Each structure stands twice: as structure tokens, then as C-alpha cells.
Amino acid sequence: MKHIKVYILLIIITITSCVETFDFKTVTFDTNLVVRAVLTDELKQHTIELSRTIPIDSTKLDPEKNAIVSITDDLGTIYNFQETNNGIYTSNIDFAAQPNRLYTLHIQTVNGSTYNSTNEVLPKLSSIEKIDFNIEENQISQNQELAIKVTSNASEDEGKYYRYEYEETFKVKTPIWSLRKIVTLSNVPPYSFDLVYKDPNIDGIGFCYGTLNSKNIRLTETQTLAQDQVIGFPIRKIPINNYIIGIRYSILVKQYVINQNTYDFYTLLNTFSNPDNIFSQTQVGNIPSNISSTTNPIEDKVIGFFEVSSVSEKRTFISRSEITDLPFDNYVLLAFCEERPNPEIVDVFGNSPLLDLLLNGWIYHSPPQSPIPPPNRPYTLTVKPCGDCTHIGPITPPSFWVE
Known part of the structure; x- marks a missing residue:
């Protein structure tokens, strides 16, 4: 060996x-x-x-x-x-x-x-009857959480063993959104750029849809209960200030009925x-x-x-207005987005600071604050995550999504 x-x-x-x-x-x-x-x-x-x-x-x-x-x-x-x-x-x-x-x-x-x-x-088979959610206080952190729980249909069978997985999808919004973007016309001297309006079909309108799958092993059993029914089993807990429940959130829960040997394996x-x-x-x-x-x-x-x-399996949707009116932390802190470089198109050495920043994760934010922008510095930039959420997920909602 x-x-x-x-x-x-x-x-x-x-x-x-x-x-x-x-x-x-x-x-x-x-x-x-x-x-x-x-x-x-x-x-x-x-x-x-x-x-x-x-x-x-x-x-x-x-x-x-x-x-x-x-x-x-x-x-x-x-x-x-x-x-x-x-x-x-x-x-x-x-x-x-x-x-x-x-x-x-x-x-x-x-x-x-x-x-x-x-x-x-x-x-x-044992089917999911409903998915409930409510706000609870975390006894350790003393912070509020959204608790998502599952209840199965009651059956006359002897107790069963259950394993759960979930897939969660959430809508996020960029903290900074511009209707326009910079297009590089020439990345070699003479450098040339243009400012064009974004195509909603390509660039979106400032919203993205992220998806995450469960990682932890979630198990329960009804063998020790009087009735074969899972009631209010906690599937997911999310801090109330988390951005994934900041606008609209959906969770697809899968309930697997397994035998005792499988249950024992996952328990270990x-x-x-x-x-x-x-x-x-x-x-x-x-x-x-x-x-x-x-x-x-x-x-x-x-x-x-x-x-x-x-x-x-069963899916449910949750809008933030259904659970709280408290603010939430966006996927990127606004303090991270405060820097606004205003680079030269071409510097005295013949290089393009603007091109360098565009190639290193910066995007268009707005014209400079000065009343008459200098011809060589017409664009103010922001770091890409602040004005583009596509690192979270695609700009188009998945086929199952409903508002």
C-alpha cells in the first residue's frame, strides 16, 4: 500500500x-x-x-x-x-x-x-409540508438572525431518518451604479477611449443574483418521536444585517429520507x-x-x-420588507468605495495611467467634480466591485425567480 x-x-x-x-x-x-x-x-x-x-x-x-x-x-x-x-x-x-x-x-x-x-x-418518501421563517436572537452573539425551518408531512410510518441540503439565491445591488462605461478603442499609442451607455442586456441595471449551496451536514430523525413528522427543524440561520437577505432571497430545501446506516454514517x-x-x-x-x-x-x-x-424539495421566497426594516451591510463597504482616481489618458512618459487602472479592476464612475474637466483627465473611476456586482453572480435572474 x-x-x-x-x-x-x-x-x-x-x-x-x-x-x-x-x-x-x-x-x-x-x-x-x-x-x-x-x-x-x-x-x-x-x-x-x-x-x-x-x-x-x-x-x-x-x-x-x-x-x-x-x-x-x-x-x-x-x-x-x-x-x-x-x-x-x-x-x-x-x-x-x-x-x-x-x-x-x-x-x-x-x-x-x-x-x-x-x-x-x-x-x-416523506414530503416537505412547509418552510417557515422568523427572527430570533443568537444567544451567543446577542444579534438577531433570520431562522429558516422545515416541517414535513405527518405519516403513519415508523420513524424515519432525514438529511437536508439547500441552495440559496439572493438579489444584490451595486452601491454605485453608472449608466455609462468606458470603452477602450486603442490600447496602444495613440491611446483612445470612448464613453458609451451601457446595454442593459449585457451590463444589467445594477442588480445581480448570487447562488450558494449548503456545506454543513444537516440531520434529524423521528425514530425517537411519537409521530413520524419533522416539525420546525432549523435549516439555515442568517445574521439580520447580512446582504444576502438585504433585498430578496430564495431558498430551495431538499429533504432526503435515508436509512439508519446512512444516518449513522453522516452523524459520524x-x-x-x-x-x-x-x-x-x-x-x-x-x-x-x-x-x-x-x-x-x-x-x-x-x-x-x-x-x-x-x-x-420545496422553495420559498423572502423579501426584506417581510422580516425587518433594519439596514443591512452591503457586499462591499462604502468606505472601500471612497477612492476616486482621475487618471491621465496619457502621461508625460507616453504611458496611459487610465488604461493601467482599467486593466487593474477600476471602472467608470462619473465626470470629474471640476466644472470644466481637463481634456486629458475626463473620467473619474471607482474600484470595480463598487459599481459592478457580477463577481457575486449573473445580471439576469434564474428561471425560477419571481419578484
Whole structure:
């Protein structure tokens, strides 16, 4: 088995708050297969991600390339997956997990090692009934937060296990907006520029739409309750002064019904602190998997889980006027936007300070404040994030957006 030497920095702080000398220690690191595989009852092309564990001080993933991946059911149906990006495998066809079928994941890596999952069955569907929101006070920071909570439909089934994900989309406005922009006609001597009106279809009207996906693992269960119903489970909490709820906000919540083994897996996974690369940095033996090696089951361990789950989703929109009239902090502080350079088109050395600033993140703001702008300095600029929000998201709302 391949071992990679990594160094862990151990900082020992004594009770007396004295800092001891750094002690570098060498440990071995096993490059085990990492699997992210979720099969749902959604009719779509499903994806499976394969990679290798990475050192704890590494930030770059190590994708597992050129593997052979498939899912089979107990009727003999084979769903083949093809690598569409490094380490990402997509099913060749749209399909959905069906009730009362047994599904098994199969993987063969480029070195000939093979892996199979246990047989997994689709849990019964439980739908989201509603998404509620209200203002709460954070007991630690003493600041107000928007709390978003989910309630599922009640059922007569025995308790279930649930996992949640969300996708949030929000509308932002540039703190500084100009109807015009500078166009570079010539970026070599003789330098030439023009001031033109923006095209709303290309440049927008000062609004952008950002989208973020959940990272934390959100779990709950009703097995210990008298009734199988999730009531007011908190999905998301947002500080009331956050710009993402400054104008209009939307959240799409996905509720996955999972089995107990999957729930136990995510519960253990949730004890680790970094959701961005937790799978790749988790060490073998910490978390059990339902995927195992068929060629070397003793030493060749797998990180990850083959999840088969039923999915319900619901979307809601929230306007700021519905929750508060308090001001919010924009995505960029106005103090950051106070600088207003008024560069020369051409300086005494034959260079163009204006072009340099345009190429380094500055955009048109307004004419100079002087009554008669000098011919060589006709433009006042502002740093791009202050007058252009496209680093947050596109200028056009997504297809689901409603005002």
C-alpha cells in the first residue's frame, strides 16, 4: 500500500499559557479510495465522485480517474457511468431509484482493484409540508438572525431518518451604479477611449443574483418521536444585517429520507470540522462504509457511503420588507468605495495611467467634480466591485425567480 509522509505541526500550549517549541512529527498517510455516491428517486443523470484521501495539510483534491463505475439492481439492470470530468462519473441515461428494488454500486479502478457496496433499498418518501421563517436572537452573539425551518408531512410510518441540503439565491445591488462605461478603442499609442451607455442586456441595471449551496451536514430523525413528522427543524440561520437577505432571497430545501446506516454514517462524518474536504482527509477506521474492496478487503479500506434516498424539495421566497426594516451591510463597504482616481489618458512618459487602472479592476464612475474637466483627465473611476456586482453572480435572474 502506498504511504505518503506528511508533517503535522503540533503546537503545545501549557496550562500557564507558555508556548512550547514547535514539534514536527512524521506520520504515515494511506491513499484510500473516497466515494461520494447518492442515488435518489429523481429521474435524472446521477453522478458519483471518486477521489483519493489527501494529507491534512493539502487543499487540492486527488481525483480517481479512468475507473469503471456502474449500479445494478436485483432484476439484473445495469446502469453504466462514464467519466465526464476528472473523478466525476455520470450515468449514461436518466433513471430513478424504484421502491422495493435492491441497488448495488460497483467500482473498478485503473489499477484493477474492485469494490462493491452492500445492497441498498429506497426508503419511503416523506414530503416537505412547509418552510417557515422568523427572527430570533443568537444567544451567543446577542444579534438577531433570520431562522429558516422545515416541517414535513405527518405519516403513519415508523420513524424515519432525514438529511437536508439547500441552495440559496439572493438579489444584490451595486452601491454605485453608472449608466455609462468606458470603452477602450486603442490600447496602444495613440491611446483612445470612448464613453458609451451601457446595454442593459449585457451590463444589467445594477442588480445581480448570487447562488450558494449548503456545506454543513444537516440531520434529524423521528425514530425517537411519537409521530413520524419533522416539525420546525432549523435549516439555515442568517445574521439580520447580512446582504444576502438585504433585498430578496430564495431558498430551495431538499429533504432526503435515508436509512439508519446512512444516518449513522453522516452523524459520524459530521463530527469532523471541515465539510469542504472532509471525505478526502478522513482516515480509515474512523467511519464505517457500506462499500468494501473485493480484491483486498483487509487493507484496502474505503471512505464514503452509497446512499439510496427518496427526495422531496420545496422553495420559498423572502423579501426584506417581510422580516425587518433594519439596514443591512452591503457586499462591499462604502468606505472601500471612497477612492476616486482621475487618471491621465496619457502621461508625460507616453504611458496611459487610465488604461493601467482599467486593466487593474477600476471602472467608470462619473465626470470629474471640476466644472470644466481637463481634456486629458475626463473620467473619474471607482474600484470595480463598487459599481459592478457580477463577481457575486449573473445580471439576469434564474428561471425560477419571481419578484
